[in-house]
Amino acid sequence: MALVKVVLPFERDQGPRYCVLTHFMKRKHTLKADQDITTAPNTSRLTEAELDIYRRALRGEQLDPSDPVLTELIGRGILLPNTHDVGTYVPTSYTYVESQLTAAVQRALAQATEAMAGIPAHVRELEAEQQRYNHCPSPAGALQLTSVPNVNAETIRAIQTAEFEILTAQPGYRRPKVLKGALPRDLEAAQRGVAVRTIYRTSGRMNATQREWVGTMTRAGAQVRTLNEDFLRLIIADRRHAFFEVYNEDGTVQPAAAWYTQDRAVCAMLAAHFRLQWERADPWVPEANDWAPEGRAGGEPELQGQTVTTKMQRTILRGIVAGKNHKTIGKGLDVSERTVTAQVAKLRNALGFETVMQLTHWWATSPERLLP
Template sequence: MTERDIAAAPDTSRLTPVELRTYRAALRGEVLPDDEPGLASLLARDILFPNTHEPGTYVPAPSRYLETQLTDAVLKALTGVTAALAAVPAHVRELEAEQQRYHYSPSPVGTLLLRTVPEVNAETIRTIQSAESEILTAQPGHRKPQVLKGALPRDLQAAQRGVTVRTIYRTNGRSNPTQRDWVATMTRAGAQVRTLGEDFLRLIIVDRKHAFFEVYGDDGTVQPAAAWYTQDRGVCAVLAAHFWQQWERADPWLPGETDSGAAKDDGDTKTTKIQRTIVRGIVAGKSHRQIGENLGLSERTVTAQVSKLREALGLETVPQLTFWWATSPERLLP
């Protein structure tokens, strides 16, 4: 019995208007032709019986018998519906097998705005707990100790069940004791962590099927309590590509490593903060003009800063400068 059959099945617990009209005619003793509308069903259900003394007329079943007949009819219908319901799971499995046979993979499309911190937390926890292969996380902001401690069991469980976990933090997070503890525990479980000394997009990507990312207001400011959640495979792919760009530029935070290897801005450094920002832009492939636009400086000022830094380091070319930067602890400064 299909869903359409169930919907179209007559209500056998009561007479139809046609049957009721014929039933009343029989009660009045009228002679009814064999093809009288509704007569055949009334006879089949033993609601009317032929009057053997007066051919063409019919007598009704006793009222106590009517209740039994109508109840039995309903029970038969319910039996059919119950059997149909019981068959649904097996039929669904058959359809799933057909999908697998033809390598069909649904791609849910849609983006949901999570407006509050509880909404964001509930959805991210649910998604991370169901992760099957990969969790990519970029956290540019300061994470409160209670947040890190609360997330550790969930993140650790994911890593221990074989999920690849990669996380990017800001460089200044290396001086956060709670963050160092999180990194030490997670890296021992196989997770990989890197740090980046510049702003980047906050996001979480799970299995390339789910993504959470920042919400920006009309004025361009980040809405800290909210997040976009999407299952659009195209959006997830773009965000994953963005993550990998940041990952390649970030510095590994090795197991057991603290902030002891980071340079201290104690007045003895060779670079200024603006020069470090400029060099990071160069390493990212940006032109002097683009770097200047981001910093609110002229292209000439950016070029002058690069020349000044090369002179201070005794370097002749920009490639030499980028090589020095790749090995210098000053890249870990903000």
């Protein structure tokens, strides 16, 4: 990788002030400053030494051809050898000099533009190499966004630039205006192949606008689930950008504010938390299992009589559906594998089922799956 400095003049009548553009370039496109941009002058004004040689040439004096200052002026097209008087030099027209200087600067700008265009790809190459060797630098700290416009601006940017995954957890009520405004952006992400997964509260199934959002998004390939318990509000894009609520010391949440971090460790931890909530949540496919009972509040399912399952058994069933074995489920509940097996057998006998497959099929259609 080469470090190339391109020096450009400002206005000629303002003296030798410079604008330096520094660019890192890919090795395969490396430029040698003393070879490819030799015609780009350090300044459009002559130095005192150059001006002295120029004046001597105008006076017709004999000049030393090995003089580096003379060589520079010839190389830049400002002086030319006099073919009628060896050892003397003649100036080119000022219009020609102007065209040469302009062309040199334009070439330098074109090369600098090409170098700048290669920076993102070069950085991605370096990032890929770091990941190959399990090196994940984490910029420290988090930025507190203290207004709705700031929160929206950063989250929209993260969602619009997401490449493979968007995870969102929305435990609160989302106004119809907010849902309708977010739909085009969320839909565009799903349609370009980004895996979109969203968790809502179970009560959201009663929200007509939310059902419409879910229907549109799931048809585009997104996945939505609901959870009938408290969980953190999160937005995670590509596990590189994470947004979460700002909590006060007393546990209350600051309204219209959010933390934004690119710390890889924090993003990974929050993504792991999301996965735990996701495994406990129930799929929301409006065409298959949507429900919105009239006149009911709180989003609780209509259950006839006493429930069959206990809270522990419901947690076990969610673990089975998520593909976990009894030992792993037991660790999560802080009970033994034998206890999990016994609970499954007890519930199977209570329902009159012979196999776990029958039990999981019943669970998939039972309103009890919407209980905490």
